[in-house]
Amino acid sequence: MTGTAITVEGVHKKYRDKPALDGLDLEVARGTVHGVLGPNGAGKTTLVRILSTLLRPDRGRVEVAGHDVVTEAAAVRFRIGLLGQHAALDEQLGGRQNLEMFARLHHLGARRARERADELLLRFGLADTGRKAVGQYSGGMRRRLDLAASLVTDPEVLFLDEPTTGLDPRGRAEVWASVRSLADGGTTVLLTTQYLEEADQLADRISVVDRGRVIADGTADELKARTGGDRIDVVLRDAGQLAAAGALLPAFGGEVSVDADRRLVSAPVADRMAALTGVVRALESAGIEAEDIALRRPTLDEVFLHLTSDDHRAKETA
Ligand SMILES: Nc1ncnc2c1ncn2[C@@H]1O[C@H](COP(=O)(O)OP(=O)(O)OP(=O)(O)O)[C@@H](O)[C@H]1O
Ligand SMILES: [Mg+2]
Numbered sequence: 592m593t594g595t596a597i598t599v600e601g602v603h604k605k606y607r608d609k610p611a612l613d614g615l616d617l618e619v620a621r622g623t624v625h626g627v628l629g630p631n632g633a634g635k636t637t638l639v640r641i642l643s644t645l646l647r648p649d650r651g652r653v654e655v656a657g658h659d660v661v662t663e664a665a666a667v668r669f670r671i672g673l674l675g676q677h678a679a680l681d682e683q684l685g686g687r688q689n690l691e692m693f694a695r696l697h698h699l700g701a702r703r704a705r706e707r708a709d710e711l712l713l714r715f716g717l718a719d720t721g722r723k724a725v726g727q728y729s730g731g732m733r734r735r736l737d738l739a740a741s742l743v744t745d746p747e748v749l750f751l752d753e754p755t756t757g758l759d760p761r762g763r764a765e766v767w768a769s770v771r772s773l774a775d776g777g778t779t780v781l782l783t784t785q786y787l788e789e790a791d792q793l794a795d796r797i798s799v800v801d802r803g804r805v806i807a808d809g810t811a812d813e814l815k816a817r818t819g820g821d822r823i824d825v826v827l828r829d830a831g832q833l834a835a836a837g838a839l840l841p842a843f844g845g846e847v848s849v850d851a852d853r854r855l856v857s858a859p860v861a862d863r864m865a866a867l868t869g870v871v872r873a874l875e876s877a878g879i880e881a882e883d884i885a886l887r888r889p890t891l892d893e894v895f896l897h898l899t900s901d902d903h904r905a906k907e908t909a
Pocket of ligand 2 (some may be wrong): 635636637
């Protein structure tokens with residue numbers, strides 16, 4: 592077996608006449624966490640459904656855990672776990688009963704199913720709440736139980752479709768910790784997300800997907816580097832001077848963004864030190880008082896906005 596857990600080559604999928612996937616390529620190394628990052632409607636769920644054999648591609652080649660998803664769908668199903676965007680738990684049943692039910696559905700015997708349910712409850716910190724009806728779980732607990740359910744068969748490859756959407760920061764942190772421990776145990780994970788921070792935190796590599804194709808991929812650092820390197824942030828004392836400060840910054844780099852609530856102007860810069868000293872001098876001579884000036888790397892949000900903007904797309908295809 593090779594070091595590749597997932598291969599997607601030139602996959603197309605249309606719903607009626609509308610393309611959802613439009614020549615998507617992806618490769619995921621065994622034992623890594625791969626983030627698929629994209630906005631609403633980008634095609635993330637469609638991709639996950641194809642990878643997990645729930646949907647056939649119109650065109651292209653897809654292999655998961657060494658098997659073709661179309662011609663060897665049963666072999667693929669046997670090796671994967673799926674956490675869908677909309678969970679499939681029984682609200683009335685307790686956590687333990689839900690897990691036992693999933694285990695029985697996957698043909699584990701009654702005793703093995705009970706053991707497996709207990710192992711998973713323990714692993715996801717749910718042992719104390721195993722009897723409580725799932726309808727009374729918090730969002731984070733539910734999502735952890737979903738994760739546990741997708742692991743009943745100890746899959747080689749796990750698909751997580753927006754595992755933390757709708758969770759509060761605490762619930763999100765809980766799910767992140769669970770995903771990390773899975774990855775540490777050697778499971779290959781493909782997760783989709785609209786949260787750039789999530790991909791940054793969890794993924795070894797990231798594919799940015801927009802309108803059914805990968806528009807950029809790499810590590811979080813590589814993606815950040817592709818969008819013009821560092822930025823300078825200037826926080827002003829007086830919000831009334833934001834426009835004046837914003838007018839000074841273009842001399843040091845590119846497009847300026849202004850956040851009035853935080854009294855912040857921000858811009859990409861070509862040369863860190865030259866920009867820092869230049870901005871300090873320019874502000875001083877314009878009589879603009881800064882509360883804070885900092886150089887930083889771009890956030891993944893800024894990278895994403897840059898990569899998906901029509902402007903950028905026009906430039907790339909020009
Ligand atoms: N069953 C369907 N029938 C028709 N069109 C669909 C169907 N499922 C998805 N689509 C369309 O295909 C495109 C991709 O949808 P998909 O659900 O894969 O996006 P997504 O990236 O998962 O979005 P979200 O972040 O909202 O979950 C969208 O334009 C969507 O409207
Ligand atoms: Mg989706």
